[in-house]
Amino acid sequence: MKSRKNYAAAFILAAITAALAGGYVYAATEHFSDSTTDQAWDAWTQKWDGQVSRDYEKIALTPGTDETKLNFAWYSKTDGTATPKVEISRRSDMGQSTAYEGSAVQAVDGYQSNRVTVDSLAENTTYYYRYYKNGKPSETASFKTHNFNSYSMLYVGDPQIGASKGQTTSRGDKLENKSDINTAARNDAFSWNKTLNTAMNANPNISFILSAGDQINKNVEGRDPGNEIEYAGFLNADWMKSLPVSTTIGNHDSTNESYSLHFNNPNDTQLGKTTAGGDYFYKYGPALYVVLNTNNYNCAEHEQAMRQAVETYPNTNWRIVMIHQDIYGSGLDHSDSDGIVLRTQLTPLMDKYDVDVVLQGHDHTYSRSYLLKSDSKTHSNYNFYDWDNVKDEAGNVYPYTDASYQAQNNCYTIANTMTGGVTNGDGTLYMEANSATGSKYYELIPSKQDYIAVRSQNWNPTYSVIRINSNTFAIDTYEIAGGKVQKIDNTYELKKTNASRR
Known part of the structure; x- marks a missing residue:
């Protein structure tokens, strides 16, 4: 077996060669979640072909600026005379009911994106709502709030609806992701719904979802509607009309406006932007959540967003950052290459702003780090546009492949190696989520990095449940194998004995 450095260098060289030839291909494996083996598949295909794939008007719930608010966004047919409205009742x-009005902007051809915020929500309450599209009220749906100061979240990685393209199903069909025939999206949307239903059946008190990016797969530019069928699959899942979802912009979301038209994110900083949008933040109970668009490599802007978030909510017990690119992961495809382009710049910021946990995606593998800190030394900064799109404005496909790049990225120290958790620890925990749908998996890098405590690749959809209160952050991670749920890592807990951060 090649050494880690040689293996990574060989992989990167092969990637560069393929990209220069005009056909960059990932090392996605033959493993994927084949939904055609499920007994409910035939009924789903009829529903998908007849309705779901054509319905771009599904609603998305997102957290508001704090726990008492909730944001809504949905498409409707273009109608400049209709004011977007959501009605809420107990x-x-x-x-x-109480009616809340919002605003609308032009979306893809023939549609507008509607955005409404509701406020004054109480904890432990079931709310019913309907929203207006094309002048008519929707069917009544519901959502439930839980304890604002002690709650659970579902953390998922890379649903990437449509990424199973090219795989062959149990029925001998090769999955496609053409705009008019997206059988890959059909397969992955089924799996996404199954994962959410499985997770929620086991954890009915989840307050919201944290998705670490790549909600969809198809890279299209600007306002091209070519990925709308994949967003339709993502938003069609049963729980999406009842659970807020806080999403990160992944590299597959980044180049298209549809992301920001489907998700009404709070506290939009207008910093760290790509076509899809930028950095945002919100508070929920004892925790501050900062979501950074690391497809934009301007870390000065990301620092501005972090500073703005901390100044807005200075006294939360926990600070959690969510990014897509895994600056501390263990997947073969990214963790020692493009994933760490921002490591030298972001690691000191996690120290500076006292970040407890960083949630990551991108590498389609599972890993949990030790608690890490910056080594406080000066390191080189790297700027390179995301290689998934092979559009480096500087001209090189992947310029950082030499030993000095690897050396500069040894910019961390391991602050604590306790395996089950830490009380009043110093440093930041980095989590890497595997695919929640199984639409695409990557291999682990051959040699486990020294900063990684636990890692795995079992080729099954995974999800994590995070429990948080004023004194404890706890995370459990599960896989869905053969219809059964099983843990793939021990519970890991961060504890604080002080009542507040300051």
Whole structure:
């Protein structure tokens, strides 16, 4: 077996050669979640072909600026005379409802994106709502708030609806992702719904979802509607109309406006932007969440966003950052190459702003780090546009492949190696989520990096459940194998004995 450095260098060289030839191909494996083996598949294909794939008007719930607010976004047919409206009630018959109005912007041809925020939400309450599209109220749906100060979240990575393209199903069909025939999206949307249903059946008190990017797969530019069928599959999942989802912009989301038209993210900083949008943040109970668009490599802007978030909510017990690119992961495809382009710049920022946990995606493998800190030395900064799109504006496909690049990225120290958790620890925990749908998997890098405590690749959809209160952050990670749920890592806990951060 090649050494880690030689293996990574050989892989990068092969990637460069393929990219220069005009056909960059990832080392995606033959493993994927084949939905055609499920007994509900035939009924799903009829539903997908007849309705779901054509319905771009599904609603998305996202966290508001704090736990008492909730944001809504949905497409409707273009109608400049209609004011977007959501009605909220504590009664299932929608009696004594409160109406909230919002604004609309032009979306893809023939559609507008509607955005509304509701406020004054109470904890431990079931709410019913309906929204107006094309002048008519939707069917009544519901969502439930839980304890604001002690709650659970579902953390997932890379649903990437449509990424199973090119795989062959149990029925001998090769999955495609053409705009008009996206059988890959059909396969992956089924799996996404199955993962959410499985996770929620086991954890019915989840407050919201954290998705570490790549909601969809198809890279299209600007306002090209070519990925709308994949967003339709993502938003069609049963729980999406009842669970807020906080999403990160992944490299597959980054080049297209549809992301920001489907998700009404709070506290939009207008920093760290790509075509899809930029950095945002919100508070929920004892935690501050900062979501950075690391497809933009301007870390000065990311620092501005982090500073703005901390100044807005200075006294939260926990600070959690979510990014797509894994600056500390263990997957073969990214963790020692483009994933760490921002490591030298972001690691000191996690120290400076006292970040407890960083949630990552991108590498389609699972890993958990030790607690890490910056080594406080000066290191080179690297700027390179995401290689997934092979559009480096500087002209080189992947310029950082030499030993000095690897040496500069040894910019961390391992602050704590306790395996089950840490009390009043110093440093930042870095989590890497495997694919929640199994639409695409990567290999682990051959040699486990010294900063990695635990890692795995079992070729099954995974999800994590995070429990948080004023004193504890705890995470459990599961895989769905053969219809059964099983843990793939021990519970890991961060504890703080002080009542508040300051």
